[in-house]
Amino acid sequence: MKTISSRDNALYKELKQLATSAQARRKVGRSLLDGVHLAQAYLQGGGKPEFCIVAESALHHAEVAPVLAQCEAAGSQCICLPDALYQAASQVENGVGLLLVIATPQPSAPSALTMSAVLLDGLQDPGNLGSILRSAAAAGIRQVFCSAGTAAAWSPKVLRAGMGAHFQLEIFEGADLLSLCKGSAVSVLATSSYAQKTIYQTDLTQAVAWLFGHEGQGVADDLLDAASDKVVIPHLGEMESLNVAAAAAVCFFEQVRQKQGAAS
Structure with missing residues:
Protein backbone atom coordinates (compact mmCIF):
# COMPACT_ATOMS: atom_id res chain seq x y z
CA MET A 1 0.00 0.00 0.00
CA LYS A 2 1.20 3.46 -0.92
CA THR A 3 0.96 6.36 1.53
CA ILE A 4 0.43 9.90 0.26
CA SER A 5 1.09 12.67 2.75
CA SER A 6 1.48 15.74 0.53
CA ARG A 7 -1.33 17.88 -0.87
CA ASP A 8 0.94 18.58 -3.84
CA ASN A 9 1.05 14.92 -4.89
CA ALA A 10 -0.21 14.62 -8.49
CA LEU A 11 -2.45 11.63 -7.73
CA TYR A 12 -3.98 13.40 -4.74
CA LYS A 13 -4.69 16.48 -6.85
CA GLU A 14 -6.40 14.29 -9.44
CA LEU A 15 -8.47 12.64 -6.70
CA LYS A 16 -9.67 16.03 -5.45
CA GLN A 17 -10.63 17.02 -8.98
CA LEU A 18 -12.64 13.84 -9.40
CA ALA A 19 -14.39 14.51 -6.10
CA THR A 20 -15.44 18.04 -6.99
CA SER A 21 -15.74 18.26 -10.78
CA ALA A 22 -18.27 16.49 -12.99
CA GLN A 23 -16.28 17.68 -16.01
CA ALA A 24 -13.13 16.02 -14.68
CA ARG A 25 -15.00 12.75 -14.09
CA ARG A 26 -16.43 12.78 -17.61
CA LYS A 27 -13.06 13.62 -19.16
CA VAL A 28 -11.26 10.62 -17.67
CA GLY A 29 -14.31 8.30 -17.52
CA ARG A 30 -14.05 7.66 -13.79
CA SER A 31 -16.48 7.73 -10.88
CA LEU A 32 -16.05 7.78 -7.11
CA LEU A 33 -17.71 5.37 -4.70
CA ASP A 34 -17.62 6.94 -1.25
CA GLY A 35 -18.32 4.64 1.68
CA VAL A 36 -18.39 0.96 2.58
CA HIS A 37 -21.90 0.17 1.27
CA LEU A 38 -21.22 1.38 -2.29
CA ALA A 39 -17.82 -0.31 -2.29
CA GLN A 40 -19.32 -3.64 -1.19
CA ALA A 41 -22.12 -3.41 -3.78
CA TYR A 42 -19.58 -2.77 -6.55
CA LEU A 43 -17.25 -5.58 -5.50
CA GLN A 44 -20.12 -8.06 -5.09
CA GLY A 45 -20.98 -7.44 -8.73
CA GLY A 46 -17.47 -8.42 -9.77
CA GLY A 47 -16.12 -4.90 -10.21
CA LYS A 48 -12.41 -4.17 -10.00
CA PRO A 49 -11.63 -0.63 -8.78
CA GLU A 50 -8.70 1.27 -10.21
CA PHE A 51 -7.86 2.76 -6.81
CA CYS A 52 -8.86 2.06 -3.23
CA ILE A 53 -8.34 5.12 -1.02
CA VAL A 54 -8.41 4.63 2.75
CA ALA A 55 -8.14 7.15 5.58
CA GLU A 56 -5.38 6.28 8.02
CA SER A 57 -7.83 5.98 10.92
CA ALA A 58 -9.97 3.50 8.94
CA LEU A 59 -7.22 1.01 8.07
CA HIS A 60 -8.31 -1.45 10.74
CA HIS A 61 -12.02 -0.66 10.74
CA ALA A 62 -14.06 -3.89 10.88
CA GLU A 63 -15.90 -3.13 7.61
CA VAL A 64 -13.09 -1.38 5.76
CA ALA A 65 -10.36 -4.00 6.28
CA PRO A 66 -12.14 -6.78 4.29
CA VAL A 67 -12.85 -4.38 1.41
CA LEU A 68 -9.23 -3.27 1.40
CA ALA A 69 -8.04 -6.89 1.36
CA GLN A 70 -10.37 -7.70 -1.55
CA CYS A 71 -9.07 -4.70 -3.52
CA GLU A 72 -5.47 -5.67 -2.87
CA ALA A 73 -6.18 -9.24 -4.01
CA ALA A 74 -7.78 -7.88 -7.20
CA GLY A 75 -4.66 -5.88 -7.99
CA SER A 76 -6.15 -2.44 -7.39
CA GLN A 77 -3.75 0.30 -6.35
CA CYS A 78 -4.39 0.92 -2.64
CA ILE A 79 -3.51 4.26 -1.10
CA CYS A 80 -3.54 5.46 2.49
CA LEU A 81 -4.18 9.13 3.23
CA PRO A 82 -3.79 11.00 6.51
CA ASP A 83 -7.24 11.81 7.83
CA ALA A 84 -6.95 15.54 7.03
CA LEU A 85 -6.15 14.85 3.37
CA TYR A 86 -8.86 12.22 3.11
CA GLN A 87 -11.54 14.53 4.53
CA ALA A 88 -10.55 17.25 2.07
CA ALA A 89 -11.18 14.83 -0.82
CA SER A 90 -14.30 13.07 0.47
CA GLN A 91 -17.74 14.61 -0.11
CA VAL A 92 -19.31 12.63 2.76
CA GLU A 93 -19.39 14.15 6.22
CA ASN A 94 -18.61 11.74 9.06
CA GLY A 95 -17.94 8.92 6.61
CA VAL A 96 -16.06 5.73 7.48
CA GLY A 97 -13.00 6.62 5.41
CA LEU A 98 -13.13 4.45 2.30
CA LEU A 99 -13.26 5.62 -1.31
CA LEU A 100 -13.03 3.64 -4.56
CA VAL A 101 -12.13 5.11 -7.93
CA ILE A 102 -13.74 3.08 -10.72
CA ALA A 103 -14.04 3.24 -14.49
CA THR A 104 -17.53 4.58 -15.19
CA PRO A 105 -19.53 1.74 -16.79
CA GLN A 106 -20.42 2.41 -20.43
CA PRO A 107 -22.78 -0.38 -21.59
CA SER A 108 -23.63 -0.67 -25.27
CA ALA A 109 -27.05 0.84 -25.83
CA PRO A 110 -29.68 -1.39 -27.48
CA SER A 111 -31.24 -0.20 -30.72
CA ALA A 112 -34.77 -0.70 -29.38
CA LEU A 113 -36.68 -1.18 -26.15
CA THR A 114 -37.47 -4.87 -25.72
CA MET A 115 -37.88 -5.21 -21.94
CA SER A 116 -39.22 -3.22 -18.99
Missing part, protein backbone atom coordinates in the same frame (compact mmCIF):
# COMPACT_ATOMS: atom_id res chain seq x y z
CA ALA A 117 -37.25 0.00 -18.74
CA VAL A 118 -37.27 3.55 -17.41
CA LEU A 119 -36.95 6.64 -19.61
CA LEU A 120 -36.02 9.89 -17.85
CA ASP A 121 -36.63 13.17 -19.64
CA GLY A 122 -34.71 16.10 -18.14
CA LEU A 123 -34.80 14.95 -14.52
CA GLN A 124 -32.75 17.52 -12.60
CA ASP A 125 -32.49 16.53 -8.95
CA PRO A 126 -29.73 14.01 -8.08
CA GLY A 127 -31.72 12.72 -5.10
CA ASN A 128 -34.74 12.02 -7.29
CA LEU A 129 -32.61 10.26 -9.88
CA GLY A 130 -30.88 8.09 -7.30
CA SER A 131 -34.21 7.19 -5.70
CA ILE A 132 -35.69 6.18 -9.06
CA LEU A 133 -32.67 3.99 -9.80
CA ARG A 134 -33.02 2.33 -6.40
CA SER A 135 -36.74 1.68 -6.88
CA ALA A 136 -36.22 0.40 -10.44
CA ALA A 137 -33.58 -2.10 -9.31
CA ALA A 138 -35.80 -3.25 -6.43
CA ALA A 139 -38.69 -3.78 -8.86
CA GLY A 140 -36.59 -5.94 -11.17
CA ILE A 141 -36.19 -3.36 -13.94
CA ARG A 142 -32.78 -3.55 -15.58
CA GLN A 143 -32.49 -0.69 -18.09
CA VAL A 144 -32.59 3.07 -17.50
CA PHE A 145 -32.26 5.63 -20.32
CA CYS A 146 -31.43 9.23 -19.40
CA SER A 147 -31.86 12.14 -21.81
CA ALA A 148 -29.02 14.60 -22.33
CA GLY A 149 -30.72 17.06 -19.95
CA THR A 150 -30.95 14.61 -17.05
CA ALA A 151 -28.63 14.87 -14.03
CA ALA A 152 -25.37 12.92 -14.28
CA ALA A 153 -26.20 9.38 -13.20
CA TRP A 154 -22.73 8.63 -11.83
CA SER A 155 -22.31 11.79 -9.76
CA PRO A 156 -21.49 11.24 -6.06
CA LYS A 157 -24.93 12.50 -4.94
CA VAL A 158 -26.82 10.18 -7.29
CA LEU A 159 -24.61 7.24 -6.31
CA ARG A 160 -25.31 7.82 -2.62
CA ALA A 161 -29.06 8.10 -3.22
CA GLY A 162 -29.00 4.95 -5.37
CA MET A 163 -27.52 2.87 -2.53
CA GLY A 164 -25.84 0.40 -4.90
CA ALA A 165 -28.65 0.21 -7.47
CA HIS A 166 -26.26 1.38 -10.19
CA PHE A 167 -24.55 -2.00 -10.17
CA GLN A 168 -27.80 -3.88 -10.82
CA LEU A 169 -28.77 -1.70 -13.78
CA GLU A 170 -27.68 -0.81 -17.28
CA ILE A 171 -27.69 2.98 -17.33
CA PHE A 172 -27.55 4.77 -20.69
CA GLU A 173 -26.86 8.51 -20.60
CA GLY A 174 -27.44 10.98 -23.42
CA ALA A 175 -30.15 8.71 -24.85
CA ASP A 176 -32.40 9.76 -27.73
CA LEU A 177 -35.71 9.13 -25.97
CA LEU A 178 -37.85 10.12 -28.95
CA SER A 179 -36.26 7.50 -31.19
CA LEU A 180 -36.57 4.90 -28.45
CA CYS A 181 -40.26 5.67 -28.00
CA LYS A 182 -40.99 5.54 -31.73
CA GLY A 183 -39.14 2.25 -32.25
CA SER A 184 -40.12 0.53 -29.02
CA ALA A 185 -41.15 -3.11 -29.06
CA VAL A 186 -42.93 -2.65 -25.71
CA SER A 187 -45.61 -0.19 -24.60
CA VAL A 188 -44.27 3.19 -23.49
CA LEU A 189 -46.32 4.64 -20.65
CA ALA A 190 -45.91 8.37 -19.99
CA THR A 191 -46.99 9.70 -16.62
CA SER A 192 -49.11 12.83 -16.88
CA SER A 193 -51.36 14.57 -14.34
CA TYR A 194 -53.75 15.30 -17.24
CA ALA A 195 -54.21 11.67 -18.28
CA GLN A 196 -57.61 10.05 -17.88
CA LYS A 197 -56.41 6.46 -17.50
CA THR A 198 -54.95 5.42 -14.13
CA ILE A 199 -52.09 3.00 -13.63
CA TYR A 200 -54.59 0.70 -11.89
CA GLN A 201 -56.68 0.50 -15.07
CA THR A 202 -53.61 -0.37 -17.15
CA ASP A 203 -52.39 -3.89 -17.91
CA LEU A 204 -48.87 -4.01 -16.49
CA THR A 205 -48.40 -7.77 -16.60
CA GLN A 206 -46.23 -7.43 -19.72
CA ALA A 207 -43.01 -5.47 -20.16
CA VAL A 208 -43.49 -1.69 -20.33
CA ALA A 209 -41.20 1.32 -20.57
CA TRP A 210 -42.02 4.02 -18.00
CA LEU A 211 -41.50 7.61 -19.11
CA PHE A 212 -40.99 10.29 -16.44
CA GLY A 213 -40.23 13.96 -16.98
CA HIS A 214 -38.70 17.08 -15.48
CA GLU A 215 -39.74 17.81 -11.87
CA GLY A 216 -41.54 21.01 -12.82
CA GLN A 217 -42.38 20.73 -16.52
CA GLY A 218 -43.14 17.03 -16.79
CA VAL A 219 -42.61 15.00 -19.95
CA ALA A 220 -41.93 16.99 -23.13
CA ASP A 221 -44.84 17.24 -25.58
CA ASP A 222 -43.13 15.38 -28.41
CA LEU A 223 -42.41 12.45 -26.09
CA LEU A 224 -45.98 12.47 -24.79
CA ASP A 225 -47.18 12.24 -28.38
CA ALA A 226 -44.82 9.34 -29.12
CA ALA A 227 -45.83 7.35 -26.03
CA SER A 228 -48.17 4.37 -26.40
CA ASP A 229 -50.40 5.65 -23.62
CA LYS A 230 -50.61 8.29 -20.89
CA VAL A 231 -51.38 7.29 -17.31
CA VAL A 232 -51.98 9.04 -14.01
CA ILE A 233 -51.68 8.04 -10.37
CA PRO A 234 -54.98 8.95 -8.69
CA HIS A 235 -54.79 10.67 -5.32
CA LEU A 236 -57.32 11.97 -2.83
CA GLY A 237 -55.56 14.99 -1.36
CA GLU A 238 -55.40 18.46 -2.87
CA MET A 239 -51.74 18.26 -3.88
CA GLU A 240 -51.39 18.74 -7.64
CA SER A 241 -48.98 15.85 -8.10
CA LEU A 242 -46.51 13.51 -6.45
CA ASN A 243 -42.76 13.96 -6.34
CA VAL A 244 -41.38 12.20 -9.43
CA ALA A 245 -39.37 9.68 -7.41
CA ALA A 246 -42.44 8.78 -5.34
CA ALA A 247 -44.55 8.52 -8.51
CA ALA A 248 -41.99 6.21 -10.10
CA ALA A 249 -41.98 3.93 -7.05
CA VAL A 250 -45.79 3.68 -7.10
CA CYS A 251 -45.74 2.80 -10.81
CA PHE A 252 -42.97 0.21 -10.51
CA PHE A 253 -44.57 -1.61 -7.63
CA GLU A 254 -48.04 -1.59 -9.15
CA GLN A 255 -46.35 -3.41 -12.04
CA VAL A 256 -44.75 -5.82 -9.54
CA ARG A 257 -48.15 -6.39 -7.88
CA GLN A 258 -49.88 -7.14 -11.17
CA LYS A 259 -47.11 -9.50 -12.32
CA GLN A 260 -47.14 -11.42 -9.06
CA GLY A 261 -50.95 -11.62 -9.21
CA ALA A 262 -50.84 -12.98 -12.75
CA ALA A 263 -48.26 -15.57 -11.77
CA SER A 264 -50.15 -16.89 -8.75
Whole structure:
Protein backbone atom coordinates (compact mmCIF):
# COMPACT_ATOMS: atom_id res chain seq x y z
CA MET A 1 0.00 0.00 0.00
CA LYS A 2 1.20 3.46 -0.92
CA THR A 3 0.96 6.36 1.53
CA ILE A 4 0.43 9.90 0.26
CA SER A 5 1.09 12.67 2.75
CA SER A 6 1.48 15.74 0.53
CA ARG A 7 -1.33 17.88 -0.87
CA ASP A 8 0.94 18.58 -3.84
CA ASN A 9 1.05 14.92 -4.89
CA ALA A 10 -0.21 14.62 -8.49
CA LEU A 11 -2.45 11.63 -7.73
CA TYR A 12 -3.98 13.40 -4.74
CA LYS A 13 -4.69 16.48 -6.85
CA GLU A 14 -6.40 14.29 -9.44
CA LEU A 15 -8.47 12.64 -6.70
CA LYS A 16 -9.67 16.03 -5.45
CA GLN A 17 -10.63 17.02 -8.98
CA LEU A 18 -12.64 13.84 -9.40
CA ALA A 19 -14.39 14.51 -6.10
CA THR A 20 -15.44 18.04 -6.99
CA SER A 21 -15.74 18.26 -10.78
CA ALA A 22 -18.27 16.49 -12.99
CA GLN A 23 -16.28 17.68 -16.01
CA ALA A 24 -13.13 16.02 -14.68
CA ARG A 25 -15.00 12.75 -14.09
CA ARG A 26 -16.43 12.78 -17.61
CA LYS A 27 -13.06 13.62 -19.16
CA VAL A 28 -11.26 10.62 -17.67
CA GLY A 29 -14.31 8.30 -17.52
CA ARG A 30 -14.05 7.66 -13.79
CA SER A 31 -16.48 7.73 -10.88
CA LEU A 32 -16.05 7.78 -7.11
CA LEU A 33 -17.71 5.37 -4.70
CA ASP A 34 -17.62 6.94 -1.25
CA GLY A 35 -18.32 4.64 1.68
CA VAL A 36 -18.39 0.96 2.58
CA HIS A 37 -21.90 0.17 1.27
CA LEU A 38 -21.22 1.38 -2.29
CA ALA A 39 -17.82 -0.31 -2.29
CA GLN A 40 -19.32 -3.64 -1.19
CA ALA A 41 -22.12 -3.41 -3.78
CA TYR A 42 -19.58 -2.77 -6.55
CA LEU A 43 -17.25 -5.58 -5.50
CA GLN A 44 -20.12 -8.06 -5.09
CA GLY A 45 -20.98 -7.44 -8.73
CA GLY A 46 -17.47 -8.42 -9.77
CA GLY A 47 -16.12 -4.90 -10.21
CA LYS A 48 -12.41 -4.17 -10.00
CA PRO A 49 -11.63 -0.63 -8.78
CA GLU A 50 -8.70 1.27 -10.21
CA PHE A 51 -7.86 2.76 -6.81
CA CYS A 52 -8.86 2.06 -3.23
CA ILE A 53 -8.34 5.12 -1.02
CA VAL A 54 -8.41 4.63 2.75
CA ALA A 55 -8.14 7.15 5.58
CA GLU A 56 -5.38 6.28 8.02
CA SER A 57 -7.83 5.98 10.92
CA ALA A 58 -9.97 3.50 8.94
CA LEU A 59 -7.22 1.01 8.07
CA HIS A 60 -8.31 -1.45 10.74
CA HIS A 61 -12.02 -0.66 10.74
CA ALA A 62 -14.06 -3.89 10.88
CA GLU A 63 -15.90 -3.13 7.61
CA VAL A 64 -13.09 -1.38 5.76
CA ALA A 65 -10.36 -4.00 6.28
CA PRO A 66 -12.14 -6.78 4.29
CA VAL A 67 -12.85 -4.38 1.41
CA LEU A 68 -9.23 -3.27 1.40
CA ALA A 69 -8.04 -6.89 1.36
CA GLN A 70 -10.37 -7.70 -1.55
CA CYS A 71 -9.07 -4.70 -3.52
CA GLU A 72 -5.47 -5.67 -2.87
CA ALA A 73 -6.18 -9.24 -4.01
CA ALA A 74 -7.78 -7.88 -7.20
CA GLY A 75 -4.66 -5.88 -7.99
CA SER A 76 -6.15 -2.44 -7.39
CA GLN A 77 -3.75 0.30 -6.35
CA CYS A 78 -4.39 0.92 -2.64
CA ILE A 79 -3.51 4.26 -1.10
CA CYS A 80 -3.54 5.46 2.49
CA LEU A 81 -4.18 9.13 3.23
CA PRO A 82 -3.79 11.00 6.51
CA ASP A 83 -7.24 11.81 7.83
CA ALA A 84 -6.95 15.54 7.03
CA LEU A 85 -6.15 14.85 3.37
CA TYR A 86 -8.86 12.22 3.11
CA GLN A 87 -11.54 14.53 4.53
CA ALA A 88 -10.55 17.25 2.07
CA ALA A 89 -11.18 14.83 -0.82
CA SER A 90 -14.30 13.07 0.47
CA GLN A 91 -17.74 14.61 -0.11
CA VAL A 92 -19.31 12.63 2.76
CA GLU A 93 -19.39 14.15 6.22
CA ASN A 94 -18.61 11.74 9.06
CA GLY A 95 -17.94 8.92 6.61
CA VAL A 96 -16.06 5.73 7.48
CA GLY A 97 -13.00 6.62 5.41
CA LEU A 98 -13.13 4.45 2.30
CA LEU A 99 -13.26 5.62 -1.31
CA LEU A 100 -13.03 3.64 -4.56
CA VAL A 101 -12.13 5.11 -7.93
CA ILE A 102 -13.74 3.08 -10.72
CA ALA A 103 -14.04 3.24 -14.49
CA THR A 104 -17.53 4.58 -15.19
CA PRO A 105 -19.53 1.74 -16.79
CA GLN A 106 -20.42 2.41 -20.43
CA PRO A 107 -22.78 -0.38 -21.59
CA SER A 108 -23.63 -0.67 -25.27
CA ALA A 109 -27.05 0.84 -25.83
CA PRO A 110 -29.68 -1.39 -27.48
CA SER A 111 -31.24 -0.20 -30.72
CA ALA A 112 -34.77 -0.70 -29.38
CA LEU A 113 -36.68 -1.18 -26.15
CA THR A 114 -37.47 -4.87 -25.72
CA MET A 115 -37.88 -5.21 -21.94
CA SER A 116 -39.22 -3.22 -18.99
CA ALA A 117 -37.25 0.00 -18.74
CA VAL A 118 -37.27 3.55 -17.41
CA LEU A 119 -36.95 6.64 -19.61
CA LEU A 120 -36.02 9.89 -17.85
CA ASP A 121 -36.63 13.17 -19.64
CA GLY A 122 -34.71 16.10 -18.14
CA LEU A 123 -34.80 14.95 -14.52
CA GLN A 124 -32.75 17.52 -12.60
CA ASP A 125 -32.49 16.53 -8.95
CA PRO A 126 -29.73 14.01 -8.08
CA GLY A 127 -31.72 12.72 -5.10
CA ASN A 128 -34.74 12.02 -7.29
CA LEU A 129 -32.61 10.26 -9.88
CA GLY A 130 -30.88 8.09 -7.30
CA SER A 131 -34.21 7.19 -5.70
CA ILE A 132 -35.69 6.18 -9.06
CA LEU A 133 -32.67 3.99 -9.80
CA ARG A 134 -33.02 2.33 -6.40
CA SER A 135 -36.74 1.68 -6.88
CA ALA A 136 -36.22 0.40 -10.44
CA ALA A 137 -33.58 -2.10 -9.31
CA ALA A 138 -35.80 -3.25 -6.43
CA ALA A 139 -38.69 -3.78 -8.86
CA GLY A 140 -36.59 -5.94 -11.17
CA ILE A 141 -36.19 -3.36 -13.94
CA ARG A 142 -32.78 -3.55 -15.58
CA GLN A 143 -32.49 -0.69 -18.09
CA VAL A 144 -32.59 3.07 -17.50
CA PHE A 145 -32.26 5.63 -20.32
CA CYS A 146 -31.43 9.23 -19.40
CA SER A 147 -31.86 12.14 -21.81
CA ALA A 148 -29.02 14.60 -22.33
CA GLY A 149 -30.72 17.06 -19.95
CA THR A 150 -30.95 14.61 -17.05
CA ALA A 151 -28.63 14.87 -14.03
CA ALA A 152 -25.37 12.92 -14.28
CA ALA A 153 -26.20 9.38 -13.20
CA TRP A 154 -22.73 8.63 -11.83
CA SER A 155 -22.31 11.79 -9.76
CA PRO A 156 -21.49 11.24 -6.06
CA LYS A 157 -24.93 12.50 -4.94
CA VAL A 158 -26.82 10.18 -7.29
CA LEU A 159 -24.61 7.24 -6.31
CA ARG A 160 -25.31 7.82 -2.62
CA ALA A 161 -29.06 8.10 -3.22
CA GLY A 162 -29.00 4.95 -5.37
CA MET A 163 -27.52 2.87 -2.53
CA GLY A 164 -25.84 0.40 -4.90
CA ALA A 165 -28.65 0.21 -7.47
CA HIS A 166 -26.26 1.38 -10.19
CA PHE A 167 -24.55 -2.00 -10.17
CA GLN A 168 -27.80 -3.88 -10.82
CA LEU A 169 -28.77 -1.70 -13.78
CA GLU A 170 -27.68 -0.81 -17.28
CA ILE A 171 -27.69 2.98 -17.33
CA PHE A 172 -27.55 4.77 -20.69
CA GLU A 173 -26.86 8.51 -20.60
CA GLY A 174 -27.44 10.98 -23.42
CA ALA A 175 -30.15 8.71 -24.85
CA ASP A 176 -32.40 9.76 -27.73
CA LEU A 177 -35.71 9.13 -25.97
CA LEU A 178 -37.85 10.12 -28.95
CA SER A 179 -36.26 7.50 -31.19
CA LEU A 180 -36.57 4.90 -28.45
CA CYS A 181 -40.26 5.67 -28.00
CA LYS A 182 -40.99 5.54 -31.73
CA GLY A 183 -39.14 2.25 -32.25
CA SER A 184 -40.12 0.53 -29.02
CA ALA A 185 -41.15 -3.11 -29.06
CA VAL A 186 -42.93 -2.65 -25.71
CA SER A 187 -45.61 -0.19 -24.60
CA VAL A 188 -44.27 3.19 -23.49
CA LEU A 189 -46.32 4.64 -20.65
CA ALA A 190 -45.91 8.37 -19.99
CA THR A 191 -46.99 9.70 -16.62
CA SER A 192 -49.11 12.83 -16.88
CA SER A 193 -51.36 14.57 -14.34
CA TYR A 194 -53.75 15.30 -17.24
CA ALA A 195 -54.21 11.67 -18.28
CA GLN A 196 -57.61 10.05 -17.88
CA LYS A 197 -56.41 6.46 -17.50
CA THR A 198 -54.95 5.42 -14.13
CA ILE A 199 -52.09 3.00 -13.63
CA TYR A 200 -54.59 0.70 -11.89
CA GLN A 201 -56.68 0.50 -15.07
CA THR A 202 -53.61 -0.37 -17.15
CA ASP A 203 -52.39 -3.89 -17.91
CA LEU A 204 -48.87 -4.01 -16.49
CA THR A 205 -48.40 -7.77 -16.60
CA GLN A 206 -46.23 -7.43 -19.72
CA ALA A 207 -43.01 -5.47 -20.16
CA VAL A 208 -43.49 -1.69 -20.33
CA ALA A 209 -41.20 1.32 -20.57
CA TRP A 210 -42.02 4.02 -18.00
CA LEU A 211 -41.50 7.61 -19.11
CA PHE A 212 -40.99 10.29 -16.44
CA GLY A 213 -40.23 13.96 -16.98
CA HIS A 214 -38.70 17.08 -15.48
CA GLU A 215 -39.74 17.81 -11.87
CA GLY A 216 -41.54 21.01 -12.82
CA GLN A 217 -42.38 20.73 -16.52
CA GLY A 218 -43.14 17.03 -16.79
CA VAL A 219 -42.61 15.00 -19.95
CA ALA A 220 -41.93 16.99 -23.13
CA ASP A 221 -44.84 17.24 -25.58
CA ASP A 222 -43.13 15.38 -28.41
CA LEU A 223 -42.41 12.45 -26.09
CA LEU A 224 -45.98 12.47 -24.79
CA ASP A 225 -47.18 12.24 -28.38
CA ALA A 226 -44.82 9.34 -29.12
CA ALA A 227 -45.83 7.35 -26.03
CA SER A 228 -48.17 4.37 -26.40
CA ASP A 229 -50.40 5.65 -23.62
CA LYS A 230 -50.61 8.29 -20.89
CA VAL A 231 -51.38 7.29 -17.31
CA VAL A 232 -51.98 9.04 -14.01
CA ILE A 233 -51.68 8.04 -10.37
CA PRO A 234 -54.98 8.95 -8.69
CA HIS A 235 -54.79 10.67 -5.32
CA LEU A 236 -57.32 11.97 -2.83
CA GLY A 237 -55.56 14.99 -1.36
CA GLU A 238 -55.40 18.46 -2.87
CA MET A 239 -51.74 18.26 -3.88
CA GLU A 240 -51.39 18.74 -7.64
CA SER A 241 -48.98 15.85 -8.10
CA LEU A 242 -46.51 13.51 -6.45
CA ASN A 243 -42.76 13.96 -6.34
CA VAL A 244 -41.38 12.20 -9.43
CA ALA A 245 -39.37 9.68 -7.41
CA ALA A 246 -42.44 8.78 -5.34
CA ALA A 247 -44.55 8.52 -8.51
CA ALA A 248 -41.99 6.21 -10.10
CA ALA A 249 -41.98 3.93 -7.05
CA VAL A 250 -45.79 3.68 -7.10
CA CYS A 251 -45.74 2.80 -10.81
CA PHE A 252 -42.97 0.21 -10.51
CA PHE A 253 -44.57 -1.61 -7.63
CA GLU A 254 -48.04 -1.59 -9.15
CA GLN A 255 -46.35 -3.41 -12.04
CA VAL A 256 -44.75 -5.82 -9.54
CA ARG A 257 -48.15 -6.39 -7.88
CA GLN A 258 -49.88 -7.14 -11.17
CA LYS A 259 -47.11 -9.50 -12.32
CA GLN A 260 -47.14 -11.42 -9.06
CA GLY A 261 -50.95 -11.62 -9.21
CA ALA A 262 -50.84 -12.98 -12.75
CA ALA A 263 -48.26 -15.57 -11.77
CA SER A 264 -50.15 -16.89 -8.75
